[in-house]
Amino acid sequence: MRKFTAILLVAVLAVSLTIPAMAVPTQVSARIKDVAKVQGVRSNQLVGYGLVVGLAGTGDSNKSVFTVQSVANMLKSFGVMVSSAQLQSKNVAAVMVTANLPPFAKSGDSIDITVSSMGDAKSLQGGTLLQAPLRAANGQVYAVGQGALSTGGFSASGGGSSQQKNFPTVGNIPSGALVEREVPMTFADKDKGKINLALNQPDFTTANRISEAIDQRFGPITIAKDPGTVSINVPYYYSDNLIGFIAAIEELAVTPDTVAKVVINERTGTVVIGSNVTIDQVAVAQGGLTVKIGQTTNVSQPPPFSDGNTVVTTDTTVEAKEQPAGLIVLPASANVGDVVAALNAVGATPRDIISILQAIKAAGAMHAELQVM
Structure with a gap:
């Protein structure tokens, strides 16, 4: 028992020596x-409905009834009478147009707009947005958008295979809308x-x-x-x-003041820690248990000219392996930087660190808000 205690103290001392001295957080102005x-002084959200034309067969299909109706209504406004059943809208896509009207924007100024497909179009690449009024929450038109789209991505398919980069059903038009009405501030x-x-x-x-x-x-x-x-x-x-x-x-x-907070993103394994996060004295053990179960198939063949039958048997093996846990003892008023440095010293992964921080918070030893994204 004395030998084990001595080894444990040496291990804790070695880990503590690997922890860098944490500098006192400096106040940033x-x-x-x-x-x-x-x-x-605030911006205002604008939204509108429009049509993107000029697509290379990647637009909405006839299943998107609203697209066919919109094309028919647009042609009617130009004096072209056509039935909705006669239209093939593969080169046209119905889209929603969104924008933010910045404060103090004057009539004639240009603003950026975002165009998003709302039908079953495969891509908006190479398309052109036709004139689309952009309305605010009060229903009034404050800008009008039009122009060629920039998708920043592509989608290609052929021979049973396909490849896609980014989202080709969403595009931007820099300075694609003209402000028609000012918002008083x-x-x-x-x-x-x-x-x-x-x-x-x-x-x-x-x-x-x-x-x-x-x-x-x-x-x-x-x-x-x-x-x-x-x-x-x-x-x-x-x-x-x-x-x-x-x-x-x-x-x-x-010098702004901040709340002590630890932000954890479990999907990506990201941990962001505030400089003023502190913990009470706590001991942390980190280790893992791995259990492997395997099966081996054996065939039992009887001797020649015997009345025996061939029998297939299965042998099951169970193997359990537990990694040695690294025990870390941190003094009171240590900060989370000390905890992370010590855990890195014993080989803890980012997801191990996330689990340990959650456990420290559950034990009431961490004086900070724990936010899990």
Whole structure:
């Protein structure tokens, strides 16, 4: 027993010597414009329905009734009367067009659009989007899209085999839509002389630090209303230069605070750990058990001129192998970086590390939020 204890202490000491010294996390400053935005300045989503033409037989089939009806209605608007039953829409595909209308976009500006097939088209490669109105949630048209698609992928088949890269049923048209109507933006209460900053990640500490940084620069003109909002009184000498005032605020440096969090993606085996994650004293054992079961078929042949029969028998073998577990003891207030470094030292895989971190959290020894994607 003493010999085993001595070996275990030597192993733990060897693992601890392989753990690099973890530096104290440094506080990184960021501009206010990178952690907050002015309330009222926002983009708007647009959506529309259209037709993509010019496809090399990779468009919708006649099973997509809405495509045939759309082609017939389009031709009717040009004075061409044709029955839906007479149309073959292999070179045409019905699509949904989506875009984001940026704030302060003016009439005549160009915006990017995304075109996605909604029928059974095989590919949109080489197609051209016909004029498609883009509407907002209020039903009004704010932009019109048209142009040649860029799919960034391909799909080819022949002889019973096929090959595909990316998604050829989705394409982009850079600057493919023209803005027809502006969206009015109100980002300041001119009557009260106030503007509000909205934090990208609401946090009490970060909101207070933003308020203090602005007050140090312009005097006591702010108040943190809640973790996500900082209200600012515009100084009188900036009343006619509101854009300059906002620009001066956005350039101020602030140190945002973060919540201790460990993010785990079990599908890819990815672990992302915050610098301020800590754990209590904990012991971790890592090992694995492998069980293999095999079968061997034997044939029993009787001697010549005997009355015996040929018999087939099966022998089953069971083999169990357990890898030696590496035991790691970490002191209190160690961070997760120490845990990961120690687990890497004993040969733990990323998925082993994920399981161990989940177990440490379940034991109540990890002081952080564990988010599993």
